Amino acid sequence: MATARICVLLLALSSTSAEDVKLKHKTSNKPVRLFTEEELGRYDGREEGQPIYMAIKGVVFDVTKGREFYGKGAPYNALVGKDSTRAVAKMSLDPADLTSDISGLSEDQLESLESVFEGTYKTKYPIVGYTASRILTEDGSPNRAFKPEDQPLFQIKDEF
Numbered sequence: 360m361a362t363a364r365i366c367v368l369l370l371a372l373s374s375t376s377a378e379d380v381k382l383k384h385k386t387s388n389k390p391v392r393l394f395t396e397e398e399l400g401r402y403d404g405r406e407e408g409q410p411i412y413m414a415i416k417g418v419v420f421d422v423t424k425g426r427e428f429y430g431k432g433a434p435y436n437a438l439v440g441k442d443s444t445r446a447v448a449k450m451s452l453d454p455a456d457l458t459s460d461i462s463g464l465s466e467d468q469l470e471s472l473e474s475v476f477e478g479t480y481k482t483k484y485p486i487v488g489y490t491a492s493r494i495l496t497e498d499g500s501p502n503r504a505f506k507p508e509d510q511p512l513f514q515i516k517d518e519f
């Protein structure tokens with residue numbers, strides 16, 4: 360637990376450069392798209408020169424500029440090409456946590472997730488799309504964790 364807290368602190372500290380702040384306030388006109396699990400899986404850093412994508416809370420970020428964290432053989436490569444919400448919330452790289460499932464997480468873990476989502480990913484990396492599963496869960500039932508306010512560049516016309 361203590362390690363996870365230190366890591367969150369390091370993350371918060373690591374995301375405050377002037378360039379990063381600029382990105383947070385820039386409105387992008389680039390279209391965003393929906394990703395199936397399979398499509399997202401193609402952007403897992405295995406090929407040099409290809410973009411690297413990762414989703415948190417159903418929001419797909421282009422983390423290519425963080426290649427030293429996420430590229431092939433890099434320490435956080437396991438997190439990319441998928442929605443790694445649970446892993447980020449728990450600061451865990453356990454394969455069982457490499458999922459969008461947030462059930463049973465503690466208040467602290469959910470808070471930590473918010474802080475890394477807002478303070479690191481939304482600040483540092485461009486949003487390129489959303490996962491299809493953010494609206495529907497695997498069994499087709501509505502995803503109750505879906506929050507429209509987490510979809511900053513999303514417009515309903517992008518859905519269809």
Ligand code: HEM
Nearest residue numbers: 362366369370373422425428435446447450451452479483
């Ligand atoms: C004791 C263990 C760990 C230490 C000391 C550590 C240290 C760090 C440091 C120093 C950074 C910021 C680097 C920078 O911006 O230059 C960072 C970023 C990060 N760490 Fe860790 N880390 C640890 C474990 C973990 C684990 C287990 C996870 C699992 C999810 C994790 C996920 C991340 C993520 C997602 C980032 C953000 C990278 C980015 O800015 O894109 N860390 N870590």
